[in-house]
Amino acid sequence: MNHANNPVSAAGTLPLGDLTVNRLGFGAMRITGPDVWGEPKDRAAMRKVLVRAFEFGHNFIDTADSYGPEVSEILIAEALYPYPKQLVIGTKGGLTRPSRHRWDEDGRPEHLRRAVDGSLKRLRLECIDLYQFHAPDPKVPFAESVGTLAELQRAGKIRHLGLSNVSVRELGEARRIVPIVSVQNEYNLQNRASDDVLAACEKAGIAFIPWFPLGAGSALRPAKVKRVAARLGATSAQVAIAWLLARSPVMLPIPGTSSIAHLEENAAAAALKLAPPDLAALD
Ligand SMILES: NC(=O)c1ccc[n+]([C@@H]2O[C@H](COP(=O)([O-])OP(=O)(O)OC[C@H]3O[C@@H](n4cnc5c(N)ncnc54)[C@H](OP(=O)(O)O)[C@@H]3O)[C@@H](O)[C@H]2O)c1
Incomplete structure (x- = not known):
């Protein structure tokens, strides 16, 4: 693969356990x-997006068994397997998709064991670099779900564990059970409700992965954002x-x-430095 044009490396790197990603x-x-x-309407086009993403320097790809479901993981393997050494794939489990608009929590040990085996098979891996518990299940004690993932890590199926959609309290509870290398919560210019979780990640020295980094489009609309962009x-x-990149050194937007x-446009943001007046205007 061609790395000559690798705009994403301008963002610097960050550790995910013993791994390093842009x-x-x-x-x-x-x-x-x-x-x-x-x-997707055009599978070949989506495979091309994945290949270009890696070529641009995105050596961390985030997915989940529930995306499709299964479709995103299968496409990643089709596009990028055998995986380049520098590529880190983070997937997630703990949500099921009984139908198009449902995302149901399932943190039961038996589900998580099946989910990890399913992701390993679809991604064609023997060990998943980053496995994130997608969301706490109110019907299952959090420690039971996390403990199951810790077991699967000890069995060699998971290299590093991450969490998603958790509170500071849940992060602390999980970290008392097993090392956690990342937290993935919603966070963007428009929604900073996870500021406390971000601070906890900084303190712990672990990655914070903001989902909806563009607010699924809503963070692009405020006049203050447009003004800074125009300037x-x-x-x-x-x-x-x-x-996001300026907000914290542990921030890993996806x-x-x-x-x-859009991929090309977003990758070029790695080199965009916001000066203090720009940051103040966006506050
Ligand atoms: N852990 C969780 O619970 C959770 C929840 C949601 C998402 N996630 C993860 O977070 C990732 C990011 O979230 P997201 O994809 O939902 O939201 P996002 O990154 O905030 O926004 C993506 C949306 O913005 C559009 N977009 C992308 N680049 C653009 C650009 N340069 N200009 C204008 N529009 C642009 C995309 O449409 P086009 O396709 O047309 O570019 C898409 O509709 C997901 O891919 C997933 O891996 C995790």
Whole structure:
């Protein structure tokens, strides 16, 4: 693969346990059909997006068994297997998709064991570099779900464990059971409700992976974002990503797209530096 044009490396790197990734990843939720359900219209085009994402320097790709379901993981393997050494794939389990609009928690040990085996098979891996518990299940004690994933890690199926959609309290509880290398919560210019979790990640020295880094589009619309973008000759998406990168050294944004043009635009945000007046304008 051609690394000559690798704009993402301008974002710098960050550790995920003993692995190192560029601090701007790729979110592979948008490569499925509409509503993250079923097949995309053009599978070959989505495989091309994945290959280009890696070529641009996105050596962290985020996915989940529930995207499609299964479609995103299968496409990643089709596009990128055998995987380049520098590529780190983070997947997730703990949500099921009984139908298009349902995302149901299932943190039962028997489900998580099946989910990890399913992801290993679809991704054609013997060990998953980063396995994230997608969301706590209110019907199952959190410690039981996390303990099951710790067991699967001891069995050699998972290299590093991450959490998603958790509170500071849940992060602390999980860390008392097993080492955690990342937390993935919703976070963007428009939604900073996880500021406390971000601070906890900074303190713990672990990655914070903001999902909806563009607010699924909503972070691109405020006038203040457009004004800063116009002043810098950048796009609103680039400003939203650059703001995240500037917000914390543990931040690992994973913008998602199904378009090569957007991929290219987002990758270029790695080099966009916001000066103090820009940051103040976005506050
Ligand atoms: N842990 C969780 O619970 C959770 C929940 C949601 C998402 N995630 C993860 O987070 C990743 C990112 O979230 P996301 O993809 O939902 O939202 P996002 O990155 O905030 O926004 C993606 C949306 O914005 C559009 N977009 C992308 N680049 C753009 C650009 N430069 N200009 C204008 N529009 C642009 C995309 O459409 P186009 O396809 O047309 O570019 C897509 O509709 C996902 O891929 C997934 O891996 C995790």
